[in-house]
Amino acid sequence: MERKRNKKDIPLFPGYFKLIGSILILLAIVPAIIFISILDVTWSIPAKELFKTYTYDTFILGLFFIAWSRDKVEDELTFAIRLKSLVFAFFSIIFYVILTPLIDFLLQVNDDLTARSVVFIMLVEYLGMYYWQKRGR
Amino acid sequence: MKNTIKVERAKLNLTQQDLADKVGVSRQTINSIEAERYVPSTVLAIKISEVFKTTVNEIFKLEDE
Numbered sequence: 382m383e384r385k386r387n388k389k390d391i392p393l394f395p396g397y398f399k400l401i402g403s404i405l406i407l408l409a410i411v412p413a414i415i416f417i418s419i420l421d422v423t424w425s426i427p428a429k430e431l432f433k434t435y436t437y438d439t440f441i442l443g444l445f446f447i448a449w450s451r452d453k454v455e456d457e458l459t460f461a462i463r464l465k466s467l468v469f470a471f472f473s474i475i476f477y478v479i480l481t482p483l484i485d486f487l488l489q490v491n492d493d494l495t496a497r498s499v500v501f502i503m504l505v506e507y508l509g510m511y512y513w514q515k516r517g518r
Numbered sequence: 519m520k521n522t523i524k525v526e527r528a529k530l531n532l533t534q535q536d537l538a539d540k541v542g543v544s545r546q547t548i549n550s551i552e553a554e555r556y557v558p559s560t561v562l563a564i565k566i567s568e569v570f571k572t573t574v575n576e577i578f579k580l581e582d583e
Contacts, residue, residue: 454544
C-alpha cells in the first residue's frame with residue numbers, strides 16, 4: 382500500500398529498481414563463475430583488474446539498487462527500520478575498519494581494506510538488518 | 519508506551535487491515551504498534567485516535583502512568 386509522500390520522506394528509487402538490481406547482481410556473478418570457475422581463463426594483469434572492477438562495481442550497484450528502492454509497503458515503520466539498519470551498518474563498519482588491521486596484524490596476513498570492501502560490507506549489513514527487522518512483523 | 523488499540527478495534531469490529539487502510543499505513547505497522555514494538559509518530563497517533571473518535575491520551579499511555 383502506498384501512502385501519500387511528503388517532503389520529509391527519504392528519496393528512494395521506484396520499486397522496479399529491485400529487479401534491475403537483481404539483474405545487475407546476476408550480471409556480476411554469472412560471468413565471474415563462467416570465466417573463473419568453468420573456463421579457468423588465464424588473464425593478463427590489466428584484464429584481470431578490469432574484470433575485477435567490473436564484477437565488484439556491478440555487484441555493488443546491484444546491491445545499492447535493491448537497498449535503496451521502494452518496497453510495496455512504505456510507511457513510517459519501514460522508514461524507522463531503514464534508519465535503524467543504516468545506523469547499524471554505519472556503526473559496524475567503524476568497528477570493522479578499526480579491527481581489521483589489528484586482526485591482520487595478529488594473524489600476520491595482509492588483506493587490504495579497500496573502499497569497495499567497505500561499501501560492499503555496509504550494503505550487505507544494511508540489507509541483512511533491514512530484512513531481518515521486517516521479518517515477522 | 520502502552521495502547522488500547524486492540525480493544526478499540528474490537529469495539530468497532532475492525533481488523534488490523536481495516537484500521538491500517540483508514541490511517542494509511544500497512545497492517546504490519548498496526549501489528550507492531552499493538553505489540554508495542556513500535557511507537558507511532560504524533561501524526562499517526564492522532565489519525566488512529568480520530569478513527570476511534572477519542573483522544574490520543576485515551577489510547578496511548580506512558581508505561582509509568
